[in-house]
Amino acid sequence: MDNRRKTSKKREAVLAALRAVEDHPTAETLYMRLKPDYPELSLGTVYRNLSVLLEEGLAATVATVDGQLRYDGRTEPHAHFICRRCRRVLDLELPDTVTPMYRAIREELGCAPEGHSLNVSGLCAACRSAGRAGN
């Protein structure tokens, strides 16, 4: 067996599309964005390539929102804000509270932390001002 990975235009396109945007798209959103430029692209290929990118550490998952996985092209650890109204996912830049937390977990529980995800939910700024009336 060979197992070496070959370069693929589609995979590069998926990664580029993921990195090009600030939002945290679903597989289907990525598919729809790429479709105009790659008319023969199929949704299955997007899923397959996303899973390869995750495996290679070039992409990450944020969370499952409304039953759909959200992907992220940024792999440095950072937190997210998930709006309960528009369902947008925003990046949060927060000071690092992780290092001491990891040490505490290791020492008190004997677990070996390797990564984490911090998602804050609520109403984003846009929805706050838009929605004074409803909700």
Place this chain on the structure above:
Amino acid sequence: MDNRRKTSKKREAVLAALRAVEDHPTAETLYMRLKPDYPELSLGTVYRNLSVLLEEGLAATVATVDGQLRYDGRTEPHAHFICRRCRRVLDLELPDTVTPMYRAIREELGCAPEGHSLNVSGLCAACRSAGRAGN
């Protein structure tokens, strides 16, 4: 329309089962645990009752692990440790770093935080000692 909620043995049982355990079961796990005592129970009812309990704030969701939603009977905010090997979800007692974080989010981004979830992943203590050889 009436809309008043009626008490239901099944719903109480679901909540009790959720509170009885330290783990963070899936709907199906709960179903299998309850089945011996409620032989006529159906999986759909578990799902329906879980969603009612979430709505009433009596239960919470932790995260989607391997495509299945994990539920939690504890509703005070707390963090979780998700083992990448045995897929167990453990409670973490961490000092509160949230209050200042919420304020920062509100002031810098204009978002209104309402809740959050913090999940740390890695190897749990049991898997660490068990798995010296593999993985």
Place this chain on the structure above:
DNA sequence: CTCTTTGCAAAGAGTTTGCAGGGTG
């Protein structure tokens, strides 16, 4: 009695997978 809850089974939705053909090294 009225409205909610339930069992059952079918429908939905997101994701994965098998296969035959095309692409890359």
Place this chain on the structure above:
DNA sequence: CACCCTGCAAACTCTTTGCAAAGAG
């Protein structure tokens, strides 16, 4: 030219939903 990657569509899995019957107030 060996093996990976892709399109297509079917298969899978988790969750939701419609309906008629049972249960609660």
